[in-house]
Amino acid sequence: xxxxxTDYAALAAATYLPxxxxxxxxxxxxxxxxxYRLELPQPLGHRPGQFAMVSVxxxxxxxxxxxxGPRDDNQLEMVIRNVGRLTRVIHGLKExxxxxxxGPYGSGFDLDHFYGKDVVFIAGGLGLVPLRSxxxxxxxxxxRFGAVTLVSGCRNPAEELFREDLKQWSQVPGATVIRLVxxxxxxxxxxxxGLVIDPLPKLPLDPVKTVVAMCGPPVMYKFVLxxxxxKNLGPEQIFVDLERRMKCxxxxxxxxxxxxxxxxxxxPVFQLSRIGALKxxxx
Amino acid sequence: MSDFLASLTQVQQWISxxxxxxxxxFPTPHGEANYRFTAIGADDDVRxxxxxxxxxxxxxxxxxxxxxxxxxxxxxxxxxxxxxxVDSSFRVIAGVRPCDLKGIFLMDLFxxxxxxxxxxxxxxENTAIIGYACTTPCTxxxxxxxxxxxxxxxxxxxxxxxxxxGEILVEANTERGIGLLDSTDLPPCEDxxxxxxxxxxxxxxxxxxxxxxxxxxLSGIVxxxxxxxxxxxHTERCFSCGTCNLVCPTCYCFDVRDNLALDTVSxxxxxxxxxxxxxxxxQVAGGHNFRPQPAGRQRHRVKRxxxxxxxxxxxxxxxxxCGRCGRQCTVDIDIYDIVHDLIExxxx
Numbered sequence: 001x002x003x004x005x006t007d008y009a010a011l012a013a014a015t016y017l018p019x020x021x022x023x024x025x026x027x028x029x030x031x032x033x034x035x036y037r038l039e040l041p042q043p044l045g046h047r048p049g050q051f052a053m054v055s056v057x058x059x060x061x062x063x064x065x066x067x068x069g070p071r072d073d074n075q076l077e078m079v080i081r082n083v084g085r086l087t088r089v090i091h092g093l094k095e096x097x098x099x100x101x102x103g104p105y106g107s108g109f110d111l112d113h114f115y116g117k118d119v120v121f122i123a124g125g126l127g128l129v130p131l132r133s134x135x136x137x138x139x140x141x142x143x144r145f146g147a148v149t150l151v152s153g154c155r156n157p158a159e160e161l162f163r164e165d166l167k168q169w170s171q172v173p174g175a176t177v178i179r180l181v182x183x184x185x186x187x188x189x190x191x192x193x194g195l196v197i198d199p200l201p202k203l204p205l206d207p208v209k210t211v212v213a214m215c216g217p218p219v220m221y222k223f224v225l226x227x228x229x230x231k232n233l234g235p236e237q238i239f240v241d242l243e244r245r246m247k248c249x250x251x252x253x254x255x256x257x258x259x260x261x262x263x264x265x266x267x268p269v270f271q272l273s274r275i276g277a278l279k280x281x282x283x
Numbered sequence: 284m285s286d287f288l289a290s291l292t293q294v295q296q297w298i299s300x301x302x303x304x305x306x307x308x309f310p311t312p313h314g315e316a317n318y319r320f321t322a323i324g325a326d327d328d329v330r331x332x333x334x335x336x337x338x339x340x341x342x343x344x345x346x347x348x349x350x351x352x353x354x355x356x357x358x359x360x361x362x363x364x365x366x367x368x369v370d371s372s373f374r375v376i377a378g379v380r381p382c383d384l385k386g387i388f389l390m391d392l393f394x395x396x397x398x399x400x401x402x403x404x405x406x407x408e409n410t411a412i413i414g415y416a417c418t419t420p421c422t423x424x425x426x427x428x429x430x431x432x433x434x435x436x437x438x439x440x441x442x443x444x445x446x447x448x449g450e451i452l453v454e455a456n457t458e459r460g461i462g463l464l465d466s467t468d469l470p471p472c473e474d475x476x477x478x479x480x481x482x483x484x485x486x487x488x489x490x491x492x493x494x495x496x497x498x499x500x501l502s503g504i505v506x507x508x509x510x511x512x513x514x515x516x517h518t519e520r521c522f523s524c525g526t527c528n529l530v531c532p533t534c535y536c537f538d539v540r541d542n543l544a545l546d547t548v549s550x551x552x553x554x555x556x557x558x559x560x561x562x563x564x565x566q567v568a569g570g571h572n573f574r575p576q577p578a579g580r581q582r583h584r585v586k587r588x589x590x591x592x593x594x595x596x597x598x599x600x601x602x603x604x605c606g607r608c609g610r611q612c613t614v615d616i617d618i619y620d621i622v623h624d625l626i627e628x629x630x631x
Contacts, residue, residue: 058541
């Protein structure tokens with residue numbers, strides 16, 4: 001081993017110490033989800049589909065998807081669901097308060113896979129949050145892509161996220177936005193009712209030039225993938241963004257392992273051809 | 284680098300003398316039948332007793348059960364102080380058996396490769412290791428020869444081999460190892476390699492439990508099993524207590540927790556051992572569990588040791604055959620039996 005060569009304290013600081021991010025905007029999105037715009041000491045420099053470890057010192061740390069497209073400034077957008085001890089504390093914070101941020105981590109989406117292609121986004125529930133980091137750059141330059149279709153589904157109208165964005169994206173030339181709820185549950189809703197899988201068979205997908213990016217709950221993948229395969233889309237044309245428990249983000253803590261891959265480093269975005277045969281990936 | 288000859292008494296006295304200068308960990312009796320790596324004093328009686336593997340392996344001195352990553356303090360002026368807690372204190376671990384040495388060697392790979400882990404590497408760089416060869420199986424549980432760890436030597440600064448003559452061959456493999464010998468006046472040994480071969484030849488022909496398969500073939504055999512009743516068979520009694528993870532020389536998965544001091548403005552972030560056999564290991568926020576059944580967790584543990592990590596790191600099984608997990612399992616589930624059954628099942 002190299003002796004006395006490395007400043008381990010500096011390495012520890014670079015690896016595990018969070019940067020301090022200021023919460024500059026909070027928006028209530030649903031009963032459980034809030035939108036957060038953060039200001040970092042310096043740009044994070046993330047790719048679409050990457051995530052960051054978010055923490056409140058003294059409470060804990062968790063992986064959270066980055067929801068904005070790549071950007072040069074030091075702003076960062078996230079949506080955080082109040083679902084555990086840490087996120088409950090985060091929901092109690094106000095604008096002007098701070099969070100710890102480490103990252104960005106993970107593979108992310110590579111826009112080069114999407115340029116010149118018909119792009120289909122399939123988002124189930126919170127899956128829209130990370131996918132938005134890819135949808136934004138695609139919708140910003142529609143001329144660089146073919147037909148763009150976004151299928152976004154959630155449980156009921158009250159749980160729909162990013163309504164303004166969905167409305168705006170539906171007006172982008174060449175873009176189609178399909179909004180669904182599993183059930184209206186007696187709430188007003190002027191879009192479709194059904195599962196995200198329902199509109200897929202009728203979509204005119206060109207098996208040669210279509211690329212799919214999808215993110216949703218584990219139960220969604222099996223049926224959506226069966227439908228896409230029936231439309232002759234190959235596993236190299238499909239990208240999935242997966243969720244796992246993570247404690248470090250750097251491939252050490254072991255929690256996110258699926259078969260031999262680490263979701264935090266090999267993923268969380270995977271080309272289906274890389275994980276289609278793995279028993280633990282899509283379940 | 285250099286070989287020396289010593290009597291057993293000389294070696295034991297020399298290790299005691301090291302304890303006067305450094306923190307020295309040595310396998311020390313604990314209760315009636317167990318041993319632990321314990322920091323010894325210069326006056327302690329150091330004996331290379333034929334001991335069962337220590338309750339936890341020595342590598343756990345490098346990945347402690349609870350380890351501080353950094354401290355934080357919110358100052359009154361609004362500033363936040365963050366300071367990483369890297370432990371670079373020097374220590375010696377003496378009396379490390381080949382299986383445990385292999386465990387440390389593998390752990391070096393896990394923490395060096397990819398994103399380097401500063402905490403492990405700082406501790407490892409400042410740890411001198413004195414290995415000790417095994418000449419007879421320490422318990423009837425071991426299968427070190429079957430997984431190629433019985434003759435592991437890499438990673439030891441000094442390695443001690445008991446010879447048939449009663450003497451100890453002292454091999455110094457690093458400058459640091461030679462430095463540890465500076466207080467001794469041991470005669471050099473010119474024919475060290477030949478004496479080592481003699482010591483190996485004097486071992487029992489069948490050393491501990493063996494597999495009816497080459498060590499190189501184990502990964503391929505384990506890879507063939509996914510939906511198999513064998514996983515259920517070997518978890519029927521499992522309490523999912525995680526003891527097998529805690530005592531394993533190659534388990535290093537961890538949880539990360541925060542600790543807030545009573546002043547509510549300072550505290551620390553620590554990592555603590557976690558185990559893939561524990562029910563919540565792969566559970567995400569909201570409750571979805573990616574490995575809800577004990578059989579799936581057992582499969583993951585076995586595949587990680589015999590398939591995933593061996594493929595990733597290329598140094599053979601990531602099980603060193605020490606037998607700790609089986610011996611300390613409350614209900615006698617033994618990874619040897621599982622792999623043995625997988626090998627047998629593949630034949631039919």
